[in-house]
Amino acid sequence: MNREIDLSVSAYGVTRGLDYAMAVLPWGATEPHNLHLPYLTDAILAHDVAVDAAQRALTDYGVRAMVLPPVAMGAQNPGQRDLKFCIHYRYDTQRAILDDTVASLAHQGFSKLLIINGHGGNTFKSMIRDLAVDYPDFLILSSEWFTVLPAKDWFDEPGDHADELETSVMMHYHPELVDLSEAGPGRAHAFALSSLREKVAWLPRHWTRVTDDTGIGNPHLATAEKGKRFAEAVAAKYALLIKELAAVQSLDELYER
Secondary structure (H helix, E strand, O other): OOOOOOHHHEOOOOOOOOOOOEEEEEEOOEOOEOOOEOOOHHHHHHHHHHHHHHHHHHHHHOOOEEEOOOEOOOOOOOOHHHOOOOEOOOHHHHHHHHHHHHHHHHHOOOOEEEEEEOOOOOOOHHHHHHHHHHOOOOEEEEEEHHHOOOHHHOOOOOOOEOOHHHHHHHHHHOHHHOOHHHOOOOOEOOOOOHHHHOOOOOOOOOHHHHEOOOOEOOOOOOOHHHHHHHHHHHHHHHHHHHHHHHOOOOHHHHOOO
16 A cells, blocks of 8 residues: 555554454455456445544544454446456345454454445445344444545546546555556446336346446546545544544433433
8 A cells, every 4th residue: 555554543453452442344345347446446445444534533533443454245236247257245145244243343342333335236234233133232333435425516527336436536545556548438328217217216237238348437537636635524524423433332322312
């Protein structure tokens, strides 16, 4: 990585003797991102945003959160398994990973976990509801880092996959992993049915029918400067959340009286 990381907030470092308020779990996928970004984009960016958030929580609020290594096991749409080396992980597989993570943390005395998701195909709400039965005093929160702030306020033409937003943030963190000269236009083919376009009902998009280059959204307007501004603003939001969660001692404190 091209930036310095405080290893006391990353599970790649030593934890001995330090006090942590909670854990943060970045979660991504293994899939192509147009022709200009790496397959691990979702995992890489979720981890980088999480580390920035944890560093800011420590610097600004004196609260230490541990960022776990990113999970690259993502759920894919129909058609994506047709793309070489794109791996689909079933709900049961993802659930087992989250189960084991929570069980380990609970055994170690932790009671708070924030999932920072980088892949739109991942859905954790049902898993979290089930885990709340087994661990009623363990707070598990999920969030998609790319939706924390409205993309339209930060980017000219945001899309939803390997687009201007994702490309800009990758250019900020890892410019060496981006080759815009290779990028396709990211043009999407919308549903032909007006009811589906209007979201009367949900249907997973068939990926090889909706996009020609695996991207959805034009990446060519991306810049590292846009990515830096957005990533820093998102990290600040997460840092405040970490600080607020660290102060919570019981479930009653989550609700107004």
